[in-house]
Amino acid sequence: MSFLNDPRWGEALSHLPDYLGNHVRVSLAALALGLIVSLPLAILTRNRPAPRAILLALASIVQTVPGLALLALFYPLLLLAASVTLKWFGVSFSAFGFLPAMLALALYSMLPVLRNGITGLNGIDPALIEAAKGVGMTERQSLVMVELPLALPVMMAGIRTAAVWVIGTATLSTPIGQTSLGNYIFAGLQTQNWVFVLFGCFASALLALAVDQLLGLIESGLRNRSRLRAGLGAIGIAALVAATLVPTMGRSSSGYVVGAKTFAEQYVLSALLRDRLQAAGLSATARSGLGSSVIFEALKAGDIDLYVDYSGTLWANQLHRTDIKPRAELVADLKMALAKDDITLLGELGFENAYALVLPKKRADALGIRTIADLAAHASTMSIAGDYEFFSRPEWAALQKAYGLQFSAQRQMQPDFMYAAVASGEVDVIAGYTSDGLIAKYELVALDDPKQAIPPYDAILLLAPKRTGDERLKAALSPLLGKIDIATMREANLRASGNDANSSPDVVAKWLWGKVGGR
Amino acid sequence: MPSKPAISYRNVTKSFGALRAVDDVSLDIADGEFLAIVGGSGSGKTTLLRVANRLIEADGGTITVEGEDVQNIDPVALRRRIGYVFQSGGLFPHLSVADNIGITPKLLGAPATEIAARVDELIELVQLDRAAHRDRLPEALSGGQRQRVGVARALAAKPRIVLMDEPFGALDPLTRDALGDDYRSLHRRLGLTTVMITHDMTEAILLADRIAVMRGGKLLAQGTPSELSTSSDAYVLELLRTPRRQVERLNALLPQSGAA
Ligand SMILES: Nc1ncnc2c1ncn2[C@@H]1O[C@H](COP(=O)(O)OP(=O)(O)OP(=O)(O)O)[C@@H](O)[C@H]1O
Numbered sequence: 001m002s003f004l005n006d007p008r009w010g011e012a013l014s015h016l017p018d019y020l021g022n023h024v025r026v027s028l029a030a031l032a033l034g035l036i037v038s039l040p041l042a043i044l045t046r047n048r049p050a051p052r053a054i055l056l057a058l059a060s061i062v063q064t065v066p067g068l069a070l071l072a073l074f075y076p077l078l079l080l081a082a083s084v085t086l087k088w089f090g091v092s093f094s095a096f097g098f099l100p101a102m103l104a105l106a107l108y109s110m111l112p113v114l115r116n117g118i119t120g121l122n123g124i125d126p127a128l129i130e131a132a133k134g135v136g137m138t139e140r141q142s143l144v145m146v147e148l149p150l151a152l153p154v155m156m157a158g159i160r161t162a163a164v165w166v167i168g169t170a171t172l173s174t175p176i177g178q179t180s181l182g183n184y185i186f187a188g189l190q191t192q193n194w195v196f197v198l199f200g201c202f203a204s205a206l207l208a209l210a211v212d213q214l215l216g217l218i219e220s221g222l223r224n225r226s227r228l229r230a231g232l233g234a235i236g237i238a239a240l241v242a243a244t245l246v247p248t249m250g251r252s253s254s255g256y257v258v259g260a261k262t263f264a265e266q267y268v269l270s271a272l273l274r275d276r277l278q279a280a281g282l283s284a285t286a287r288s289g290l291g292s293s294v295i296f297e298a299l300k301a302g303d304i305d306l307y308v309d310y311s312g313t314l315w316a317n318q319l320h321r322t323d324i325k326p327r328a329e330l331v332a333d334l335k336m337a338l339a340k341d342d343i344t345l346l347g348e349l350g351f352e353n354a355y356a357l358v359l360p361k362k363r364a365d366a367l368g369i370r371t372i373a374d375l376a377a378h379a380s381t382m383s384i385a386g387d388y389e390f391f392s393r394p395e396w397a398a399l400q401k402a403y404g405l406q407f408s409a410q411r412q413m414q415p416d417f418m419y420a421a422v423a424s425g426e427v428d429v430i431a432g433y434t435s436d437g438l439i440a441k442y443e444l445v446a447l448d449d450p451k452q453a454i455p456p457y458d459a460i461l462l463l464a465p466k467r468t469g470d471e472r473l474k475a476a477l478s479p480l481l482g483k484i485d486i487a488t489m490r491e492a493n494l495r496a497s498g499n500d501a502n503s504s505p506d507v508v509a510k511w512l513w514g515k516v517g518g519r
Numbered sequence: 520m521p522s523k524p525a526i527s528y529r530n531v532t533k534s535f536g537a538l539r540a541v542d543d544v545s546l547d548i549a550d551g552e553f554l555a556i557v558g559g560s561g562s563g564k565t566t567l568l569r570v571a572n573r574l575i576e577a578d579g580g581t582i583t584v585e586g587e588d589v590q591n592i593d594p595v596a597l598r599r600r601i602g603y604v605f606q607s608g609g610l611f612p613h614l615s616v617a618d619n620i621g622i623t624p625k626l627l628g629a630p631a632t633e634i635a636a637r638v639d640e641l642i643e644l645v646q647l648d649r650a651a652h653r654d655r656l657p658e659a660l661s662g663g664q665r666q667r668v669g670v671a672r673a674l675a676a677k678p679r680i681v682l683m684d685e686p687f688g689a690l691d692p693l694t695r696d697a698l699g700d701d702y703r704s705l706h707r708r709l710g711l712t713t714v715m716i717t718h719d720m721t722e723a724i725l726l727a728d729r730i731a732v733m734r735g736g737k738l739l740a741q742g743t744p745s746e747l748s749t750s751s752d753a754y755v756l757e758l759l760r761t762p763r764r765q766v767e768r769l770n771a772l773l774p775q776s777g778a779a
């Protein structure tokens with residue numbers, strides 16, 4: 001019974017109006033846009049084989065792009081578009097969140113609508129189109145009174161498929177800043193909160209089912225010419241939209257937005273920052289689960305106001321530097337470079353979250369491995385696992401070059417599973433994070449890096465350009481600077497990785513403040 | 520001087536690619552006349568009918584309807600003014616019997632009450648059962664009932680000219696006979712001009728005032744059955760022999776007093 005009594009169900013439920021509302025809005029807007037574009041295209045090309053083939057080919061290509069990649073692609077694309085409109089027309093728009101998500105999802109919805117629309121219209125018996133002409137219909141009347149009604153069942157099947165796809169894929173719009181039911185899933189996966197993962201999956205499945213059934217009701221109403229059924233279906237959809245608009249209408253959007261990337265430490269830190277701002281009387285919300293390439297651009301564009309990044313990450317990815325400097329020097333250089341973009345590097349939190357090569361302590365002792373240089377001699381018989389980005393990062397190239405590392409196999413893994421995998425011997429070495437609490441939990445050891453191939457990764461607090469002169473904000477945050485040491489952060493991360501009610505980011509953030517607040 | 524013909528073809532030609540589906544046809548259909556067009560499959564009967572209401576555009580020659588060149592009439596208006604019964608029925612499967620029948624008046628903008636009254640009148644006219652059939656979908660009708668609906672639809676906007684493409688094909692002989700007789704009396708009662716395509720020479724002789732014979736796109740002969748029987752064309756004579764042979768066989772096989 002404890003599973004059902006878990007207080008995290010309650011917490012999940014408390015987010016539902018926000019997550020579901022945003023999910024419904026972005027899905028239905030995308031579906032509506034997809035229909036507005038696709039249906040006329042299907043009608044226009046029904047008697048034109050060449051453009052029809054091109055259109056279907058394009059839509060099919062879009063469909064083969066994985067949903068997550070399509071969503072991610074729209075962010076830089078819109079960013080570019082926004083900078084162009086700013087230059088030419090002096091107006092800019094947010095390339096973050098709703099817009100890229102809606103456009104990508106709309107594109108995603110087009111194939112089933114187009115394909116079924118065209119199939120439905122072309123499948124009509126030519127004798128009936130002839131008859132429509134014969135009784136005196138114009139082309140337009142023939143389309144509206146005969147062809148569309150006859151193609152309706154096939155067209156509606158396409159629309160229903162599109163609706164289910166869009167609602168399912170919308171869960172992937174969380175990393176580009178669109179709140180959705182995916183927030184449950186991303187956060188749940190990162191913090192091992194299976195209650196959230198389940199809740200997110202069920203909620204989006206139920207939503208998809210409900211919309212599908214309502215569309216089915218409209219369809220059967222139109223087909224059987226039952227105003228009642230069509231009306232009920234339409235009212236159902238309208239009610240869904242209205243219900244999701246109401247709770248968010250009154251909410252002000254003028255507060256500070258704290259960004260967080262997609263891993264547990266970031267969820268905890270963003271909750272901590274949000275709490276600090278609220279304690280100082282500032283309204284603040286956390287926007288969690290943002291992709292690591294999206295989040296910096298979002299800060300630069302002012303879509304989020306502050307977040308925690310790591311010095312080495314920006315050094316390599318934003319400044320494109322491959323040389324390595326001591327911790328303090330690197331942060332100082334970074335601060336100057338970021339200032340050119342009007343981004344404020346407020347300061348370090350005190351701990352480092354660097355990549356480190358990690359293996360079980362017992363094994364390291366048995367083999368006499370203390371440093372990465374020692375490991376190099378054994379690497380050819382060992383396998384290594386890293387997160388999804390590690391092997392394409394400059395640090396990995398630098399490590400391989402400095403130590404001549406050659407592993408027998410390399411695998412990509414969800415970060416939270418890596419530690420258990422290396423502890424159980426499923427892989428020999430992992431590229432873990434120095435601040436991860438699981439290092440202590442599984443009795444692992446992080447190897448020294450005598451050649452300093454891995455740059456320092458100080459956790460640093462960044463403020464958006466529009467917050468440059470915001471002294472209230474800075475005052476609210478300054479009590480955190482330099483206060484979080486590596487041991488405290490490891491413990492916080494360990495707590496967050498637990499699978500119980502006390503492991504939610506909010507609870508851990510309060511614990512963390514309790515530890516560092518008085519320092 | 521006789522009144523001007525309801526439909527007049529002058530040297531009308533229609534080709535599909537190299538194929539001359541209608542080849543230099545000249546034919547007058549008098550006001551109030553019932554003309555049957557007969558001929559083999561692919562001889563151009565349907566094409567000849569369709570160029571009259573511009574479902575197909577003729578390539579050459581002139582067609583006039585009630586004295587007006589059809590090229591000078593808006594094709595949509597032309598079709599609303601001529602009733603057309605399709606070879607395959609052509610009823611709209613998603614519309615009820617009543618909506619199928621009332622479609623042309625609706626396109627012409629008639630008020631709903633007027634359409635409803637007209638539909639009831641037509642259901643009666645083609646001898647369907649108002650209570651049982653009015654609101655059914657075509658799929659729930661028998662073949663003969665569907666063809667009655669097709670005829671009713673063609674008559675709904677009170678056309679003076681009706682074109683029928685094998686309207687009673689694919690029916691059992693009894694129904695076919697009854698429907699033919701019913702239509703013939705409607706034709707007379709409403710003062711219609713009717714052009715009917717049929718494969719059945721007996722039907723043509725029994726229903727029509729005059730018969731036009733098509734072959735390979737050409738109009739081979741036209742005239743009353745007795746005029747045709749004096750034709751010098753072997754094909755025409757062969758066509759006329761068929762019903763006569765049938766009658767002789769029937770007379771030989773059935774006792775003269777019969778069931779009647
Ligand atoms: N749209 C078209 N495109 C090409 N050829 C056509 C077209 N319509 C008719 N034809 C051809 O024109 C010729 C005459 O066709 P039509 O339909 O007028 O014949 P029909 O006498 O009505 O035959 P049936 O008794 O079988 O209905 C046929 O050879 C037919 O294949």
Ligand SMILES: [Mg+2]
Nearest residue numbers: 564565606684
């Ligand atoms: Mg024909």
